[in-house]
Amino acid sequence: RPDPLVDAVARAMEHADGVRRLGVRANADTPEDAARARRFGAEGIGLCRTEHMFLGDRRRLVEAMILADDDAERDRALEALLPLQRRDFSGILDAMDGLPVTIRLLDPPLHEFLPDRMELAVRVATAEAQGGAPDDHDVRLLDAVNRMHEENPMLGLRGVRLGLVAPGLVAMQVRAIAEAVVERRHAGGDPRAEIMVPLIDTVEELRLVREEVDRVLADVSAEAGMPVDCPVGTMIELPRAALTAGLIAEEAEFFSFGTNDLTQTTWGFSRDDVEAAFFSAYLDKGVFTVSPFETIDRKGVGRLVEIAVKEGRAARPGLHMGVCGEHGGDPESVHFFHAVGLDYVSCSPFRVPVARLEAGRAALDGAGAG
Ligand code: PEP
Ligand code: MG
Secondary structure: OOOOHHHHHHHHHHHHHHOOOOOEEEEEOOOHHHHHHHHHOOOEEEEOOOOOHHHHHHHHHHHHHHHOOOHHHHHHHHHHHHHHHHHHHHHHHHOOOOOOEEEOOOOOOHHHOOOHHHHHHHHHHHHHOOOOOOHHHHHHHHHHHHOOOOHHHHHHOOOOHHHOOOOOOHHHHHHHHHHHHHHHHHHOOOEEEEEEOOOOOOOHHHHHHHHHHHHHHHHHHHOOOOOOOOOOEEEEHHHHHHOOOHHHHHOEEEEEEHHHHHHHHHHOOOHHHOHHHHHHHHHHHHHOOOOOOOOOOOOOHHHHHHHHHHHHHHOEEEEEEOEEEEEHOHHHHHHHHHOOOOEEEOOOOHHHHHHHHHHHHHHHOOOOOO
């Protein structure tokens, strides 16, 4: 039996898709989420986070990487991770066959990956107190964790910083992506992987990572006998990156605005503590009427986005740009991203239909950025 409401929504969606200029992608990091996003009309993946791929059973391999006293031990851990990552990427590229999939290199706050420091210390101390020798693995792990401890992990060894100091990590991930592309092509698919570098502050970081990325892509291309040339771009999610976007654009084939971190670092508010007491008091007192983590703060964060769009495109005409922070699925923010000239928004799969509708409305409104 035809349902008039379903029919009306379908017609509205069709109309919005017909007029919108903004593309709509989804943030997804499993084949299941990618398939769901596709059913909701996503035109690609704007952010595939790779952090979860290092948890669970794979923690032992990450520990081995952290602990590796010698290059051979570390290389063995990376070799064990490579086929697992290749499988991760191959599944997602398969689910999004023919559409772009932006895969972000590992961006952990380090504390989420390290074993719990307290737990380890208690284990070692208990064994000593009982007069026995503590487990050698625990002692080495505790020593490594103590050395790597940070008071502010969200401002610490995250994103590109980890990629630049952990030998072999970027190469392993890029090889896994490139080999997954080759695998999908052999299976008759049309994989479109893009490689994204997180938490860039300066173009120098991007230049260094790109050298490694380009080398690995060239190696895999030679081994496979086919060109594997994934576009390489960067997140713009720190104020310094936004303000130096013209320089960064020299090394980036695309930008994706990480408005979660950009909001955190522009306001100086911890994104993990938005429930903190002062935050609701600020809402009550009207310092702001809506959380800047929900709706883009046009006067501050939005200004940085505008500057980066303008300078990025001046340095590299036609530079492809999107947003993959939570704001990408917020209706009011979608209007802003349209007005500022982004090419696409990327949001959680369930918000894709709303983003499509709002992108259509924004095109019809011709909404201003101010
Ligand atoms: C962001 O910072 O907006 C972003 C998309 O990255 P993450 O949320 O993973 O830090
Ligand atoms: Mg971020």
